[in-house]
Structure formats: structure tokens, C-alpha cells
Amino acid sequence: MKFITVLSLLLLASPAFAELTKEELRAVIREEIAVSEKRTREYIDLKIDGLDRSLSARIDAVDKRLGDMWLMVIALVGLIAAAVAIPQIVIAYKERDWKQTRAEIQQLREEIKALQNASP
Numbered sequence: 001m002k003f004i005t006v007l008s009l010l011l012l013a014s015p016a017f018a019e020l021t022k023e024e025l026r027a028v029i030r031e032e033i034a035v036s037e038k039r040t041r042e043y044i045d046l047k048i049d050g051l052d053r054s055l056s057a058r059i060d061a062v063d064k065r066l067g068d069m070w071l072m073v074i075a076l077v078g079l080i081a082a083a084v085a086i087p088q089i090v091i092a093y094k095e096r097d098w099k100q101t102r103a104e105i106q107q108l109r110e111e112i113k114a115l116q117n118a119s120p
Helices: 002-017 022-118
Strands: none
Touching: none
């Protein structure tokens, strides 16, 4: 009975004493490396997706701000143009009226001189 028990224990324990061959060891290492690479790729892909979404949101925010700034620049240029153009238009209009008034004054002076010379 003891012999059968010892023999069965040896038969059950014999795979524990077996050695792995180089090919089996390499196969196990390749499998573990493949699993590790898969997990690493999944992790990196998740991080890249998160960064991509975050970057896209920031780019959209900056684009909106630039659009608002562009409108403000256009409004400011329009305001400056109006501030410069309106006085120039008023000056040009008054100068044209002033030239007409000078011409009328000159004509009236000539008429007055002519009348003064004509009267005895």
C-alpha cells in the first residue's frame, strides 16, 4: 500500500520536475510579450484619443477667440477710418464753399470798383 502511494505521488509530481526546452521557453516569453504589447497599445491609444479630444476642444476655443478678435479689429479699423474721413469730408466741403464765397467776393469787389470808376 505504501508502495502504491509513493508511486502515485511520484507520477503526479513528475511534471513538476520536468524542465522546459528552449523553444517552449521562447514560446511562453513571446506570448507574454504579445499580451504586454497589446495592453500597452490599448493604453497608448486611449491616451492619444483623450489628448486628441482635448486638443481639438482647445483649437476650437482658440479659433472662436480669433474670430471674435478679427471682428474687433475690423470694427476698430472702421472706427479709425470714420474718425479720419468724416473731418476730412467736412473740411473739403467747407473749403469748396469757401472757394465759391471768395470767388463771389472777388466778383463783387470788381463790380464795386467798376461802379466807383463809372460814377463821377
